[in-house]
Amino acid sequence: MPELPEVETVCRGLEQKLRGARFTKIIQRRQDLRFPLPKNLPQTLTGCRILTLTRRAKYIVMAVDNGQALLLHLGMSGRLVLGLGEVVPEKHDHLIFYFDNGVSLRFHDPRRFGMLDLVKEGDLVHHKCLKGLGIEPLGKELTSAYLLRMLAGRKTSLKAALLDQRLIVGLGNIYVSEALYHAGLHPERAAGSLSKAEAQRLVVAIRKVLNAAIEAGGSSLRDYVQSNGELGYFQHHFAVYDREGQACPACDCNLKKTGGIRRIMQSGRSTFFCPRKQN
DNA sequence: AACAAGACCTGCATGC
DNA sequence: TGCATGCAGGTCTTGT
Numbered sequence: 001m002p003e004l005p006e007v008e009t010v011c012r013g014l015e016q017k018l019r020g021a022r023f024t025k026i027i028q029r030r031q032d033l034r035f036p037l038p039k040n041l042p043q044t045l046t047g048c049r050i051l052t053l054t055r056r057a058k059y060i061v062m063a064v065d066n067g068q069a070l071l072l073h074l075g076m077s078g079r080l081v082l083g084l085g086e087v088v089p090e091k092h093d094h095l096i097f098y099f100d101n102g103v104s105l106r107f108h109d110p111r112r113f114g115m116l117d118l119v120k121e122g123d124l125v126h127h128k129c130l131k132g133l134g135i136e137p138l139g140k141e142l143t144s145a146y147l148l149r150m151l152a153g154r155k156t157s158l159k160a161a162l163l164d165q166r167l168i169v170g171l172g173n174i175y176v177s178e179a180l181y182h183a184g185l186h187p188e189r190a191a192g193s194l195s196k197a198e199a200q201r202l203v204v205a206i207r208k209v210l211n212a213a214i215e216a217g218g219s220s221l222r223d224y225v226q227s228n229g230e231l232g233y234f235q236h237h238f239a240v241y242d243r244e245g246q247a248c249p250a251c252d253c254n255l256k257k258t259g260g261i262r263r264i265m266q267s268g269r270s271t272f273f274c275p276r277k278q279n
Numbered sequence: 280a281a282c283a284a285g286a287c288c289t290g291c292a293t294g295c
Numbered sequence: 296t297g298c299a300t301g302c303a304g305g306t307c308t309t310g311t
Contacts, residue, residue, distance in 0.1 A: 003304055034287075034306085058305075076305055077289075092289085111288045113305060129306095156282060165306080174304050241304090267283060270302085 002074050002232060004137065004170030005210055007058045009217030010080055010232035013224035014060070014105075015053045017082055021099040022049045023064075030094045033109060034075060038118040045070065045097075045118075057133050057169035061124065069121050071129065074232075075113025081106045082229040134167040137206050142168065144199035151199075154191040159266045161191035162206075170210065174241045177272045178209040181240045181248070186278045187264070187271045240272040248274035 002010065026042035038044070048064040055061070062070040074080070083104040087096050095107040095116070107116070119127050134150075135141040150167045161167060162176045171179065180187050182205035185198060194202070213236055218224060220234045239249050244263040247255055251274060264271050 006304075073305080075288095076303070109288095110290065111303090111305095113288070115306095154281080160282080163305090172304050268285085 002058060002078070003172035003175050004055075004058060005175070005213035005217055006232045006234075007055055007060060007074065007170075008214050009221070009224050009234065010074070011053055011055045011060050012218065013082070013221070013231040014062075014080065016223055017101075017103050017225065018050050018062075018099060018105070019053060020049065020051075021101045021103060023047065023097060024100050025098040027089070027096040028094070029089065029096075030112075033094060033112045034073075034115040035117070037116055041095075041116070041118060044068070056130060057136070057165060058172075059129065063121055067121055069119050069124055071115075071117045071119050071124070071127065072107075073115045073129070075109060075111060075115070077111040078107065078109040078114035079233070080231045081108060082225060082231065132166055133169050134165060135169070137168050137170050137210055142203055142206065144196060144203050147199045147202060148194065148196065151191040151194060156191050157187060157266060158185055158189045158191050158194075159187040159271050168206070171206065173269050173271075174238065175206075175209050175213070177241045178238055179205045181205075181273060181278060182208055184278055186275075187266065187273050189279075240274060243272060248277060250274075251276055 023045045026046055028037065028042050031037060045064065048066050050062055050064055052063045053060065058073060060072040062072065064070065083106070084102055085104065087104045087106060089096060090108065092110045093106045093108050097105040107114070115129070117127070124130060135146065151161055154161060158180060159176055162171050162179065163173070177187070179202065183198070183201040185202060216236045217232065217234045225231060240261050243261045245260045247260050258276060261272055261274050
């Protein structure tokens with residue numbers, strides 16, 4: 001479920017409650033999620049202190065004081081839930097972590113597309129999940145020149161290209177639709193067909209939608225943590241995503257005539273766009 | 280190499 | 296009500 005803004009919000013929430021905390025007990029209730037879990041995960045982490053919590057792409061990296069890092073991905077349906085004291089496990093609670101400050105953390109993931117691994121800190125960049133990832137969209141590396149270079153000659157759709165984590169990380173099905181809308185670009189356009197001005201619009205749009213969503217995450221949750229302890233899920237208004245048939249924010253068109261926002265399938269996934277604003 | 284399609288897994292909304 | 300279908304915010308693997 002989460003894309004970059006949600007993972008960022010989860011990460012900040014974890015940071016707040018868990019930086020400096022020590023694992024006191026870990027209950028592992030499954031041997032595998034998307035991949036088999038690392039051997040002896042509870043034994044390895046128990047007693048360790050969390051040094052830092054950072055995000056790379058849609059991964060959370062929890063560095064601990066034994067030289068290792070816990071690498072975590074929430075997949076489509078993963079959730080992390082903070083609590084206090086003893087946890088009564090619910091269905092699909094695969095791991096429960098307890099800390100010396102009284103905080104508990106549940107990893108809950110019905111579809112089990114999430115993953116967890118232990119990596120030596122120095123080996124992080126070589127980990128199969130992290131190597132080959134593209135640039136962070138909120139850093140300095142994302143420029144129109146970079147986009148044009150990466151997309152040059154590519155016949156695939158803009159939608160597919162922006163979902164490709166080897167080029168730019170962090171965008172998923174929602175924010176690709178949102179970014180293309182704000183850039184005024186049709187999702188079926190050939191990725192290699194962008195002009196310099198269009199590429200620049202796309203850069204601005206990507207930053208805008210991601211930053212706005214991160215801000216919504218931070219401001220709509222108190223301290224990034226909801227009252228029920230859940231991290232990273234927040235109310236956010238989308239311009240086009242999941243709004244088929246409605247008017248886009250910039251259209252004052254007659255809905256009956258235009259049909260409003262359209263939904264199409266691209267490689268098996270829904271894309272939403274406004275046919276009047278996006279070309 | 281680039282690209283599309285299929286696979287993984289469960290839950291939920293919809294329609295008959 | 297039960298059952299079938301399709302869809303869900305990700306990414307890895309397979310096949311052309």
